[in-house]
Amino acid sequence: MWFPIVLLGVIGFAAYFLNWNLLLSLDFSVVWEYRMVLLKGLMLTLALTACAAVLGLFAGTVLAIASQSGFAPLRWIVTAFVEIWRNTPLLVQLIWIHFALPLVTGINTTALESGVIGITLQASAYFTEIVRAGIESVPKGQWEAAYSLALPARIRWTRVILPPALRTMIPPLVNLTISFFKGTAILSILHVSELMTVTNRISNVTFKPVELFSSIAVIYFVVGYLMSKGTLRVEYYLQKRER
């Protein structure tokens, strides 16, 4: 009985404070007008995400394997790398790579290159931890079977240990990829021309921030949602095949 009254009250309260003049004057045609530019921005965002995911997973797997090495200094290097990139903000890393690193090394990188380097390095640090946990979840018996069959080290890793490890890693890998998909928006600080950057630029010339940023929020949501649902489906399929 009381619920509809409260709801009505909340709606009335919100309606009173909303800027109706602005809301009624919203003109979403600007999004359509700039659709090709926005689409290009989204493509770059997806390319950066793919970069972070693919290169990051590859580097993370190599580092995770190195972290299992019997050679202690190698393990220390991996630990140091992971901790440095995990415990500093992406924003600081990007600015350091783009503005400080060229002064130190004398090699200039474009904004896009700096962005790719930064997001990939941070992704590889996070992926290392996930892959390491995945490797450690593989039962000891699988290792012993591989050893007792005299399988070469490369085969042991790529065909015996990593496949079941990757299987258990799918959910955290998807979550991490989605968080790097969202993280690409931070690259707009370097004007990398991904979705956030181009939206900013359009907004600066059209003066329609509400329409533009509301629209890209929806775009980010839809793509992120599809990524998580799509990969869970793949996981389900893989599990079904072996049951």
Added chain:
Amino acid sequence: MSAGQAAENPFIHCRGVSKYFGNFKALDEISIDIEAGEIVCIVGPSGGGKSTLLRVLNALEPIDSGEIQIDQIKLPGSRKDVEDIRREVGMVFQQFNLFEHMSIRENVTFAPRMSRKMSTENANELAENLLRRVGIAEQIAKYPNHLSGGQQQRVAIARALAMQPKAMLFDEPTSALDPEMVAEVLDVIRELAESGMTMLIVTHEMGFAKEVSDRMLYMSGGRIIVDSETQEFFQSVDNSDLNQFLSKIL
């Protein structure tokens, strides 16, 4: 062929082999020779070093002192020596340890293809023959999860045989099985014993050990306490430790 008889070139030769886990002495100066074709069953209380002895023979555990020689290959040795020994000696585990993400066919063909560079065609033919031999040819396309424990262990035996080893090590092959599945696995091992394969079997199945083995070892506290011909082992060995063990288990 029996214990105590000095041999020129035993297939498996251990001298003063010791293995520690931390401060725990799992193997205490083990010396033993095993001839090609011999079937040796190892019994004894848990923690007595039975499994550890098999594991050092397969180089799954490095030894702390002493020397092992199998078919002229020495341990401790180079990585190549270790791999050569593992190719010569098949191992069957208590928990089967099949590759869960591979079909039964892939489980059996994988090692010969990857480790012995056998062609896929030959490996498939070998797998079909071996799976027929262990009585599960019709399951070849399934995954390990689809099979019962007894079937999985028989696949594991076929997988080890696919490497065409000269000797087989069985580490409590029936201990993880439901009682009704023990016989089907023992039948496969028995058939293998009749084929002349050199075998070391750690087991608690005394009736089976008595039936298939040429020689029995009783291990306790990391040492071989009794080493004798099977008949003698069950009839006339006078060792209070062993007699106590046998009276508990028989």
